[in-house]
Amino acid sequence: MGDQLTTNTTVFIEFYYWVTVVMMFLIHVGFCVYETGVSRRRNHMHTLMKNTMAIPLVTITFYFFGWWIYFAFPSGFYWYNFVPDAIPYDPNLIAAPWSPLMGTHLSGVNATDTAAGLTVDGVNGTATWHRLNGVFWAAFLLFSITTASIISGAVIERIRSGAFWIIAVFVGSVSWITDAAWGWSATGWMVKYLGYHDAYASGVVHAIAGGSALAVLIVLGPRIGKFRADGTPREIPPQNPWLVTIGLFLIYTGFWGFYAACNIPMIAPATIAGQITGETWTATNIYLAPTTLSAITFNFLMSLSGGMLAGYMISKGDAFWTYSLGLAGIIAASAGNDLYHPIQAMFVGAIVPCISYKLHYWVERTFKIDDAVGAVAVHGYTGFLGVVVAGFLLWGAPSSPYEGFQVINPWGNFIGAVIMFFVLGFFPVLILSLILKALGILRVPQRAEIAGLDFEGEAAYQAAIAEVKAAEHATLASTNGR
């Protein structure tokens, strides 16, 4: 790994990302707790397992091809690139599942590495990447699982698990990572040509997940009983409101890891090899443009607080929406939280979620969309609007440390938000959902939906209890006072 400074830096960065991965796992604990709390008792285990099994499925597919897409697609689709820029990293060397760098590796080059085309140094070298590949892969993977998991809550109590898992794999390991390659990497074409700026993933994670969820909901339809005969919506209250809030608290906690994982913790200007002069090291955002952990700590908490205060007001103290709009506050400000002033983050975090909240009920009434957890609003509308707002507030700021990149601007961010929500989120998943519906595997049968998706499991559970109790009563009777 070279000199001591390089070694220390590399090992520190490796450990830094590893910690973020562990913290981000709390997001999924939170999602599972939250969704289970929202679902009715007869659907608890189905709801829990539907979300839980997205974790292994997205993990293995992200290993098979998701990580490869990130390095292969920064200029388009690898086989067809719509901008002339060369792809900086060879995805086959770094991220193909058969690459030696996708396993335990100690930075040298032996016969296996030579046969794969790896060298010690350079862009595609093993010298530092061997230590970072696994933790970078995992950090991106946790974003992938988050993106898939956001959809899960919206569709509870009527989607078939098998259909959801296919959608989860598509969004988690194909569509979101394509948008990350385009708009959330130092060399993405959207950054270079549009000046797209979305530092903590308002669009690249939340808008695409919300757009995808909306598409599934349109094809899937509402839960039985959600709408009255005259078309007006009924509230279907959470079975356990207390558990829902704990779930959202856990998501907040995991979100800290998410934010930290979006930063490069320390890097020298010479390593960035862009326009920055001098020798002052810095933390950067994903685009390798300067920011600090302090900046994102200020702004995370202020945007969360703005969202919670405004959420409490607009929902008149409703716990579910106060917590949800706190989360939305962070999501709203995330696109620009590397640069915003904390008070700007607070106001963005307060105003945008209120718009999303109103949109949620307007869409529900007007289009008969049953989003059980408000995911399209909290993630989709908020993420979209957050990206648009960043385009205005950061107008003219550099999107990248490299020469020739467009500066941040409202049009670039608006087009970017449309790409995230509609082009990569809504439309592909609409087509996928229509295919699943045509195959008859999208929605559970009506009787199963009414009886509850845990019906068979619950019957077996009760039968097992009855049998054990009967055996114990019989044993007690036979003891005859002994």
Place this chain on the structure above:
Amino acid sequence: MSTIGYSSWAVDLKDVGAIYPFQGWETPMVIAAVAFWVIWHIWQIRYESEDLRATGVDADLKKGNEAIDRY
């Protein structure tokens, strides 16, 4: 024009200070933020008073006893 005062990162970072948008507007921003905070308290106390008044009207003897029994 750049809202953060920099339109490129062709700078030596040792010479760079604040990089948030609209530098120079800190005091008005603080005034607006404090106003939001104070308004929030005023609204919340009024809303809570209304809520408690409604509880006083709605929670008659029968419903009050039912609430006690629910624990």
